[in-house]
Amino acid sequence: MQKVLTGNQSAAWGAMCAQAQVVSAYPITPQTTIIEELADLVAKGLLDAKFIKVESEHSAMAGCIGAQATGARTFTATSSQGLALMHEELHWAALARLPIVMADVNRAMAPGWSIWTDQNDSLSQRDTGWLQFYCESNQEVLDTVIQAYKIAESVDLPVMLVLDAFFLSHTYEAVEIPGQEATRKYLPPYKPSIYLDVKDPHAFGGIVPQDVYMEFRYKMQVAMNEALDVSVKADEDYKAMFGRGYGVIEQYRMDDADTILVTSGTVASTTRAVIDDMKAKGQSVGMLKMKMLRPFPADLVREALEGRKRVAVLDRNICPGMGGIWSQEIRNALYHTPESKRPDVYGYIVGLGGRDVTPEVIEKIALDVQERPIKDGEQVWIGLKE
């Protein structure tokens, strides 16, 4: 079935296809319509789920944790301040190894108050033990929700998928919806490995002494490592079944390009058009789209970038005192590349607080990077007012 949906509706329809059983959420712009769409799907009898409408995001995640611990498939969505408020429970969900799926609509952090997009909210949760996927289109949002359950339930870790405020969340596109029956063939009903069961009682969340805590963490790290291959395969299987796949990274017209732009989110789709234009003018440019942040697909990134002359990383985020977060990750991945094959990595800060990243901005970066002498760790801010 095809429908014209916003990015937010696509997230809701993804959860509907995956047959989420419990939804626990608190409203925040620009996430609200995800939850409203889910309420509507339940009302129309298209989804058999229970809603917990709580008094804050902290309780929303706690509600998911409780429900998931009884063996139910759960879903939630939030944004910005709401995600920040969840922080404590994000660690909890991951360490409790509960495969919860959440959509985060990227919105800048306050103050100054902004409802527009940038990635600082989700990126500052990168160390919580959640897998993270950045989406570029409404179709990708829907497909990623379904894949997210497949991956999460295979490795017992929670998954966050991320979409840009307004550019995706409130923009309509035609979206193919697989429906519950077809989805069930890809994603069988959730079979929890551990859950609250009166016939086989367990204690959850007890105190863990020094001689075992590290082992819990180690197992989580092992699961994260496995999650990379699991994610690659989940995407391939999805493609085989539904004809659509995205890869955990995507090389767009990279062939033998000297200059590579690294992007994520909706900036990737604008960049595609810029690459096409510049290629037509004879420029040797290509794009690497990062979909996956955690686990970081370092080997795949290294393979894709080795032997290039230069890499410009477009960061719609800033880690003050360090620089763009994707550029840190990319530099780190290239550390072991032999010097002769290691490209120069340039960090560009763009589009904070929803400032538009236009084709002109992207082309400017692609040209600038070819002229600019490399300086260690330098961050170039694009479009700053005087």
Added chain:
Amino acid sequence: MTIRLAHYLRMNHMPHMWCPGSGIGIIVKGILTAFDELSINKNDLAFISGIGCTSRAPGYLDMYTLHTTHGRALSFATGVKFSRPDKNVVVISGDGDSTAIGGNHLIHACRRNIDITMIIVNNNIYGMTGGQYSPTTPTGAKAATSPWGNADHPFDVSALCKAAGATYVARAHVGSGVQLQRLIKGGLEHKGFAVIEVLSNCHTQYGRRNRLADPIDLINDVAKKTVNVRQAVKMSEEELEGKYVVGLIHKDESRKEYCEAYDEVIKRATASR
């Protein structure tokens, strides 16, 4: 006497973003009138809010203002009051801001009896985010998140604050501007934690879903449900069912204010040294 409204306003921030007909205008006027009648110097005021339509008020006020995170205005205000007890600290907050995400801070501010004036604008809904039900949405009422009627039982905000230890609790409604001003004035004069719950109208998000889309209809509907405290004492519990008691509900001047109580502890501690 003419009230100097513009004196307390950032006129360069007009026009405001509130819906035409929203009760918030009556409430802001009530607050500014009370400031002026009490001759409060605007440099002696700290006006603090969380997030929501209501919480946009400080943006329009020409004084020390702080527009903070959702639900936490009282925590920020406690910091301000503690470091500058000489200032008048006023908080404005929606029903969602103050009793859902910020409910914890509300009961603890009441319990401590810190000298802050808290104006709770109760419009029975999350206005800003698009009409989701709040802890004060009546049972059965429709909201974006309860299209078939709300299953939750609402808070009686004034009763909650009184029970939690606030020493001045009053309830007003936007249909009665003079009473509203008088109760806010009383709260500002009170030494201790003062709560003025104002029943307001969000016809845009609440009214439209509950057949009260016209602001006047909604204001009248709220007014119809109010009973003055003097009348209420003569009424039975059944008669009071579904009614809002308005007026000065509770006042206790015997309890020590928190900043002063704290200073006394410090005095004791340093004296015994």
